[in-house]
Amino acid sequence: MSLETRLQYEFRRPELLLQALTHKSFAYENRAAAHNEKLEFLGDAVIDLVLGEFLMDLFPGDEEGSLSKKRASLVNEETLAVLARRHELPAVLRLGKGEAQSGGAEKPRLLGSAWEALCGALYLDGGYEPVRELLRREFRPLIEQLDPEQDYAADYKTRVQELAQKLDRATPVYELVSEEGPPHDRVFTVSLKVKEEEIARGAGRSKKAAEQQAAREGLNNPRWGKGDKS
Numbered sequence: 001m002s003l004e005t006r007l008q009y010e011f012r013r014p015e016l017l018l019q020a021l022t023h024k025s026f027a028y029e030n031r032a033a034a035h036n037e038k039l040e041f042l043g044d045a046v047i048d049l050v051l052g053e054f055l056m057d058l059f060p061g062d063e064e065g066s067l068s069k070k071r072a073s074l075v076n077e078e079t080l081a082v083l084a085r086r087h088e089l090p091a092v093l094r095l096g097k098g099e100a101q102s103g104g105a106e107k108p109r110l111l112g113s114a115w116e117a118l119c120g121a122l123y124l125d126g127g128y129e130p131v132r133e134l135l136r137r138e139f140r141p142l143i144e145q146l147d148p149e150q151d152y153a154a155d156y157k158t159r160v161q162e163l164a165q166k167l168d169r170a171t172p173v174y175e176l177v178s179e180e181g182p183p184h185d186r187v188f189t190v191s192l193k194v195k196e197e198e199i200a201r202g203a204g205r206s207k208k209a210a211e212q213q214a215a216r217e218g219l220n221n222p223r224w225g226k227g228d229k230s
Contacts, residue, residue: 006087007118007134011125020121021089023110025096025185032094036117043120046128047075050135058143072158074142077209080112083138089114099185109205156215160192163219170195172218174211177201190214199224 003017004010011017019034027035051074055067062070084090090105093114104110122131157172164172177189189203190210200221202213218224 003087003089003092007122009122009126009130009134011121013125016121016125017118018094020117021092021114022094023096023099023104023114025099025104026094029096036114039117039120039124040113041120042123043116043118046119046123046131047116047135050132051075051139053132054136054139054143068158070143070146073146074139077108077112079142080115081108084111084115084118086138087115087118089118109209156212156219160215160218164194167224168194172199172215174214176207192218194224 016039020036020039022032022035024035024037026032048071051071052067055062055070059067059070089111093105093110095104099110119131119135122134160172164170173193175191175193177191179186179188181187185205187203187205188207188210189201190207190213191201192199192211192214200214200217202210202215202217204210204213
């Protein structure tokens with residue numbers, strides 16, 4: 001079964017599908033015209049939009065904060081990687097030799113990014129409706145498992161923001177400390193500061209992931225977050 005059959009959509013511009021499946025490591029090694037990072041950027045926004053609309057339909061009585069927390073509990077690296085595997089993306093991803101040899105096709109971060117890129121490509125090729133249908137179909141079983149009475153934990157950055165306002169009446173600042181590694185496998189280190197005091201540092205394969213890790217470490221810092229692990 002082809003990927004398009006699994007998606008229940010046939011691309012009019014197959015080059016978009018190919019781009020969505022092309023990791024930057026492959027592009028660098030083969031001088032390919034385009035890799036999937038820009039499509040990943042677009043897909044991230046499209047997923048947020050579709051899931052936001054879907055959750056509003058399903059939970060009409062929820063306030064913005066509750067809807068945001070539900071969406072955050074659904075849209076994460078692990079969930080997107082599961083969807084990528086369900087559609088057998090590991091078998092069709094185009095990876096550089098080094099990335100492939102290191103098991104890149106099974107890395108949740110890489111798979112989640114590929115799923116976002118695929119959604120971005122679908123949006124550019126067919127508009128909003130095809131990607132809306134795909135995401136509603138894939139996320140409906142997950143949404144139905146949500147407990148409407150549960151107070152879903154906010155992401156770490158949101159919790160740091162709330163805690164900083166409560167404890168210090170300040171806005172947390174995330175500063176990039178370093179970037180290490182080859183272009184196709186960067187590791188970012190970020191510093192979390194409140195009132196110019198460094199609270200914690202975090203590292204990740206993207207700036208966003210590094211910021212979340214720094215926020216998580218900050219919440220576990222007994223000198224500031226008082227070990228807020230809830």
